[in-house]
Amino acid sequence: MKKVLIGLVVLIVLVFGGLKIFEITNYGGTTYYTKITNAGQQATDHDQDGNKYTIYAYDLPGYDEKGSLQQLKFNANQDRPLKMNAYLKVIYNDKKGVTDWQRVPRAEVPKAALAKLD
Numbered sequence: 131m132k133k134v135l136i137g138l139v140v141l142i143v144l145v146f147g148g149l150k151i152f153e154i155t156n157y158g159g160t161t162y163y164t165k166i167t168n169a170g171q172q173a174t175d176h177d178q179d180g181n182k183y184t185i186y187a188y189d190l191p192g193y194d195e196k197g198s199l200q201q202l203k204f205n206a207n208q209d210r211p212l213k214m215n216a217y218l219k220v221i222y223n224d225k226k227g228v229t230d231w232q233r234v235p236r237a238e239v240p241k242a243a244l245a246k247l248d
C-alpha cells in the first residue's frame with residue numbers, strides 16, 4: 131500500500147511539473163518595451179463567417195529592462211492604428227513570438243529601455 135501511495139504522489143508531481151514546464155515554454159516569455167513610431171501596415175481580412183475586420187501589423191524594436199534589443203512583430207486587431215508615441219509592454223516568447231501586449235504609461239518603462247526608445 132505504501133508503494134502505491136508513493137507511486138501516486140510521484141505521478142502527480144511529474145504531471146504537474148510537466149504542465150508547468152509546458153506553460154512556461156509555450157505561454158510565458160520575456161517582457162520587452164516598445165514605442166509606437168509608425169501607423170503599422172493596414173490589412174483587411176475576413177473571419178470564418180465572412181465578416182471583414184482590420185489588422186494593423188507592426189515591426190518595432192523592443193528593449194528589456196537591461197536594454198537588450200529584440201525585434202518585435204505583432205498585430206493589433208482594431209479599427210484604427212495604435213496611438214503614435216504610445217509605450218507598450220510586450221510579452222515575447224522564443225517559440226511563438228509576441229503573445230501579449232498592453233499600453234503602459236511612460237513612467238512604467240524601465241530606464242534602460244526608455245533610454246533606447248527616446
